[in-house]
Amino acid sequence: MINRCPQVLRDRASGRLRGVATVASYLMFLISLLGSAVAHAEPAWSAFRGDQAMGSTDRADLPWQWSESQNIRWKAKMPGAGASSPCVWGEQILLTCYTGYFVPGEQGGSLDDLKRHLLAFDRNDGKQLWQYTVPAKLPEEEQIRDHGFAANTAAADAERIYVHFGKSGVHAVDHQGKRVWQADVGSQTSGWGTSASPVLYKDLVLINASVESESLVALDRDTGKERWRVGGIREAWNTPLIVKSSAGRDELIVAIHGKVLAFAPDTGKALWNCDTDISWYMVPTAVARDGVVYFLGGRSGTASLAVRCGGSGDVTDTHRIWTSNKGSNVSSPVLYGPHLYWMNDQRGIAYCADAKSGDVLYEQRLERADQVYASALRAGERIYYLARNGTTFVVAANPTFKQLSVNHLSDGGQFNASPAVDGNHLLIRSDKFLYCIGD
Numbered sequence: 001m002i003n004r005c006p007q008v009l010r011d012r013a014s015g016r017l018r019g020v021a022t023v024a025s026y027l028m029f030l031i032s033l034l035g036s037a038v039a040h041a042e043p044a045w046s047a048f049r050g051d052q053a054m055g056s057t058d059r060a061d062l063p064w065q066w067s068e069s070q071n072i073r074w075k076a077k078m079p080g081a082g083a084s085s086p087c088v089w090g091e092q093i094l095l096t097c098y099t100g101y102f103v104p105g106e107q108g109g110s111l112d113d114l115k116r117h118l119l120a121f122d123r124n125d126g127k128q129l130w131q132y133t134v135p136a137k138l139p140e141e142e143q144i145r146d147h148g149f150a151a152n153t154a155a156a157d158a159e160r161i162y163v164h165f166g167k168s169g170v171h172a173v174d175h176q177g178k179r180v181w182q183a184d185v186g187s188q189t190s191g192w193g194t195s196a197s198p199v200l201y202k203d204l205v206l207i208n209a210s211v212e213s214e215s216l217v218a219l220d221r222d223t224g225k226e227r228w229r230v231g232g233i234r235e236a237w238n239t240p241l242i243v244k245s246s247a248g249r250d251e252l253i254v255a256i257h258g259k260v261l262a263f264a265p266d267t268g269k270a271l272w273n274c275d276t277d278i279s280w281y282m283v284p285t286a287v288a289r290d291g292v293v294y295f296l297g298g299r300s301g302t303a304s305l306a307v308r309c310g311g312s313g314d315v316t317d318t319h320r321i322w323t324s325n326k327g328s329n330v331s332s333p334v335l336y337g338p339h340l341y342w343m344n345d346q347r348g349i350a351y352c353a354d355a356k357s358g359d360v361l362y363e364q365r366l367e368r369a370d371q372v373y374a375s376a377l378r379a380g381e382r383i384y385y386l387a388r389n390g391t392t393f394v395v396a397a398n399p400t401f402k403q404l405s406v407n408h409l410s411d412g413g414q415f416n417a418s419p420a421v422d423g424n425h426l427l428i429r430s431d432k433f434l435y436c437i438g439d
Contacts, residue, residue, distance in 0.1 A: 047197065053241055055333075062382075075435050081150070083416035096117060096152065102148060111138060116168060117131050118163050148193070161174075183225075205220075228267060236254055240254040253286055272309075273315070276305055282295070289335055293306070345373060348367075348387075350365075372386070373416045425437060
């Protein structure tokens, strides 16, 4: 039998414990890295209308009934107003707002005090984590009709968050709220403001600067340096969309007054154009599937159309599939199965149309819908329509109209932003609050 002194036994036991602790720490480190990688590889809703820019998710477990006292997980007070939508990356919800001037419900203010802000909130409890502030580059508009000075939704990736603040520039900010770069895309303004959101494509940040310089601009994602620019982008408030043609070619689609335009996103080379026959400026963002893109726009005459991508030059006669006099001037549609769904921004009417033909399958007036600026959201078998008065209508994603619920939030002022998705929670922002809705 071998005798060991107590000190030797204690030293060896301590060594084993230190080894276990080291292995445990290393495993925890790997787990944290894996969790971070998963969060960054599979962001929940990282840009306007989600990762696919379609305003659509297959999740069927989002809440569809709530009130100010039911199913509100948390509610965060906003330091300022805005019409931009929330986006989600990692453990942060990212949102823009403005303060200092023309804030609904606030008296006074001066353009000299106008500031725009990018805010980060904790996904779990709504606590504000940090704030990035940009003073307005003057002169600015004395007022922006209806929705104010912060309507452009942010976009995020693993390294940075990108925000478009109109003539005050495009800004890239890290996930701690520190500026990485700033770029100027133009100095013009509009009484309707600016609303197009950044689109991330490969190593580029794509900006519809129709208001600021009548341009479509591609910026280097790492440095903010301009890579290409094309002109002639007039009266276009819609966020561009990347669409893959049936032949597999990536196309950057944007609608201007009278035309849908397609460009090569890597170079800005013009690919094709198509007449819309819509006589108004273009605000709603497109949806697409199987190489076909669908646009709404206008308040009278032709108000929607479908175009097959993949053409060259003027494709009006060869690739325009249909036009319709049913549409919307502000809110964007969703596409689910063979059907398009949308809400008219002024008439309080919900529509369902056959995507192949454009034939309207139902048009249903909804009580208390009033004005609807938010884009439609599809979650599982349900469609969500959020009115400016804080009422959300949930209807079945079915060509036969069926209203499932009507939900009211009356304490938030105006609701101009499109809803967003965070896992099995719904994010809704108003001029006063950010709501996380769920069990």
